[in-house]
Structures are given as structure tokens and as C-alpha cells.
Amino acid sequence: MGTLVLSHMVPGNRPDSTWEGCGAGFDGRLVIGHDLDVIGVGAPA
Secondary structure: OOEEEEOOOOOOOOOHHHHHHHHOOOOOEEEEOOOOOOOOOOOOO
């Protein structure tokens, strides 16, 4: 379990529902990145 982050998807103008299937079979959190998102890595400081 963990977090799966999807970023730099092409084409970038697709709705999030297009990418949600990428998390099938993954039990953790799915984050679909968007332009200018800041996503931390590791434990919060």
C-alpha cells in the first residue's frame, strides 16, 4: 500500500476519469496530477 502518482499524461486535456483505470489492482491512494501541482515525496517535514 502506498500512493500512485500519475503525472505528465498526454493528452493533458482529458478528464480525470480517463486516467482512473490506471489504478486498477492498486490498493493505495491514486493521485492524478495536474499542471502546477506540488506533490511531496516522503514524510511531511
